[in-house]
Amino acid sequence: xxxxxxxxxxxxxxxxxxxxxxxxxxxxxxxxxxxxxxxxxxxxxxxxxxxxxxxxxxxxxxxxxxxxxxxxxxxxxxxxxxxxxxxxxxxxxxxxxxxxxxxxxxxxxxxxxxxxxxxxxxxxxxxxxxxxxxxxxxxxxxxxxxxxxxxxxxxxxxxxxxxxxxxxxxxxxxxxxxxxxxxxxxxxxxxxxxxxxxxxxxxxxxxxxxxxxxxxxxxxxxxxxxxxxxxxxxxxxxxxxxxxxxxxxxxxxxxxxxxxxxxxxxxxxxxxxxxxxxxxxxxxxxxxxxxxxxxxxxxxxxxxxxxxxxxxxxxxxxxxxxxxxxxxxxxxxxxxxxxxxxxxxxxxxxxxxxxxxxxxxxxxxxxxxxxxxxxxxxxxxxxxxxxxxxxxxxxxxxxxxxxxxxxxxxxxxxxxxxxxxxxxxxxxxxxxxxxxxxxxxxxxxxxxxxxxxxxxxxxxxxxxxxxxxxxxxxxxxxxxxxxxxxxxxxxxxxxxxxxxxxxxxxxxxxxxxxxxxxxxxxxxxxxxxxxxxxx
Ligand code: SIN
Numbered sequence: 001x002x003x004x005x006x007x008x009x010x011x012x013x014x015x016x017x018x019x020x021x022x023x024x025x026x027x028x029x030x031x032x033x034x035x036x037x038x039x040x041x042x043x044x045x046x047x048x049x050x051x052x053x054x055x056x057x058x059x060x061x062x063x064x065x066x067x068x069x070x071x072x073x074x075x076x077x078x079x080x081x082x083x084x085x086x087x088x089x090x091x092x093x094x095x096x097x098x099x100x101x102x103x104x105x106x107x108x109x110x111x112x113x114x115x116x117x118x119x120x121x122x123x124x125x126x127x128x129x130x131x132x133x134x135x136x137x138x139x140x141x142x143x144x145x146x147x148x149x150x151x152x153x154x155x156x157x158x159x160x161x162x163x164x165x166x167x168x169x170x171x172x173x174x175x176x177x178x179x180x181x182x183x184x185x186x187x188x189x190x191x192x193x194x195x196x197x198x199x200x201x202x203x204x205x206x207x208x209x210x211x212x213x214x215x216x217x218x219x220x221x222x223x224x225x226x227x228x229x230x231x232x233x234x235x236x237x238x239x240x241x242x243x244x245x246x247x248x249x250x251x252x253x254x255x256x257x258x259x260x261x262x263x264x265x266x267x268x269x270x271x272x273x274x275x276x277x278x279x280x281x282x283x284x285x286x287x288x289x290x291x292x293x294x295x296x297x298x299x300x301x302x303x304x305x306x307x308x309x310x311x312x313x314x315x316x317x318x319x320x321x322x323x324x325x326x327x328x329x330x331x332x333x334x335x336x337x338x339x340x341x342x343x344x345x346x347x348x349x350x351x352x353x354x355x356x357x358x359x360x361x362x363x364x365x366x367x368x369x370x371x372x373x374x375x376x377x378x379x380x381x382x383x384x385x386x387x388x389x390x391x392x393x394x395x396x397x398x399x400x401x402x403x404x405x406x407x408x409x410x411x412x413x414x415x416x417x418x419x420x421x422x423x424x425x426x427x428x429x430x431x432x433x434x435x436x437x438x439x440x441x442x443x444x445x446x447x448x449x450x451x452x453x454x455x456x457x458x459x460x461x462x463x464x465x466x467x468x469x470x471x472x473x474x475x476x477x478x479x480x481x482x483x484x485x486x487x488x489x490x491x492x493x494x495x496x497x498x499x500x501x502x503x504x505x506x507x508x509x510x511x512x513x514x515x516x517x518x519x520x521x522x523x524x525x526x527x528x529x530x531x532x533x534x535x
Contacts, residue, residue, distance in 0.1 A: 026392025074372020352391025373505020
């Protein structure tokens with residue numbers, strides 16, 4: 001077999017964060033699986049997830065309370081069925097993670113739960129203090145590596161989906177080692193490439209979060225949904241020259257407070273839950289305080305919690321801030337909001353099925369409607385876990401019902417590996433050199449499609465982006481594809497935000513500041529060559 005021959009597998013999984021890994025484990029029981037990652041295997045948003053994973057597992061909690069909190073945060077736009085799946089199935093999948101060796105933090109022998117914004121109970125599990133995603137990922141890689149039929153292919157950038165007669169039958173990827181384009185033919189393809197935070201100049205997301213899965217699905221003709229809903233995390237580190245490192249909401253859950261430039265604890269003027277109000281409210285309150293006091297940040301005050309507690313409870317955050325000259329037990333920490341999470345994505349049913357036969361999506365790449373207009377803190381790892389497993393299950397069932405036999409992993413000279421991820425870094429990787437057009441897109445999105453939006457800015461943003469006329473790369477390089485992907489998604493976010501003439505959850509329009517259920521209690525939908533609609 002030559003390097004030009006297609007790689008034949010039963011299932012292709014693009015992305016190896018929590019959703020991709022959990023799906024691969026489900027798929028590996030049934031057929032051959034190839035998991036592609038565009039960077040090192042551990043370089044995903046999961047690896048950097050701090051706060052934790054929410055589930056109604058404590059003695060004073062109930063799934064109905066988790067459901068209510070999720071619906072309230074979603075501001076009238078959650079898909080109730082998806083929420084029920086999440087909160088009801090979540091505990092079972094977390095128990096499975098524990099059985100597979102995930103070491104969540106404990107108080108004595110019992111699981112330790114923390115509180116985060118808009119949760120009515122302490123229900124957020126964490127691991128190694130603030131390295132929850134990394135620990136879950138470690139356990140999932142260990143589990144996956146015991147399954148013979150799962151192979152991993154790092155530094156493989158998926159450039160496009162292959163479609164035949166309206167069905168997705170595989171993909172093309174750029175093999176970074178050889179610089180060649182390779183073809184994978186698969187009976188079903190799962191997109192689990194995470195989010196799109198890199199569309200914005202200010203983001204907590206790792207450099208890999210360029211929305212690739214959403215962009216290639218859009219190019220292939222799939223329906224995308226709810227793209228205007230981008231969550232801005234209130235507290236990213238705001239130090240010149242430092243990345244917008246996430247300062248977990250769990251810091252506020254443990255008692256951290258926000259102060260403005262004159263050291264006033266201002267959140268009491270905005271919401272009864274103060275620092276633990278829903279994220280959109282805290283983020284907008286911070287913007288308003290920054291504007292009022294003419295500053296570029298507010299402070300997160302943790303000094304009353306003490307260095308020794310903070311070092312033990314939040315070791316990764318403590319060490320990272322120390323590297324930027326801040327002892328969070330003694331110094332006020334400058335923070336400001338940054339793009340954090342895409343509630344929208346490739347529209348799916350409750351089993352990860354997209355509008356294109358053969359194509360599935362899960363995790364942040366997908367839009368099940370589970371988060372509505374604003375995700376409840378620490379529901380994202382849970383979503384990846386639950387809906388990743390369900391997508392895997394559906395792919396197996398759908399392929400079997402088409403009576404196409406499941407094969408052995410076909411022989412291929414392409415270099416793949418068993419799961420043996422290298423350890424990730426404690427903080428984000430250093431930013432790659434982005435070309436000027438990439439930076440321009442990020443600035444436009446941040447300034448005109450950011451936390452507070454209006455029709456004039458959105459129209460201008462769309463016009464400027466359109467005028468950039470970035471071509472789909474014909475001789476793809478990863479950088480060229482990422483540039484094209486953020487350009488496509490930047491326009492889609494702006495177009496959906498312009499169409500939604502109301503304010504709801506994370507989408508705030510100063511020209512339409514009121515929620516309008518009569519017209520907009522619906523999901524935006526967008527597809528190639530079509531106008532934005534609502535369904
Ligand atoms: C955080 O730790 O604040 C982030 C967790 C999340 O986004 O759910």
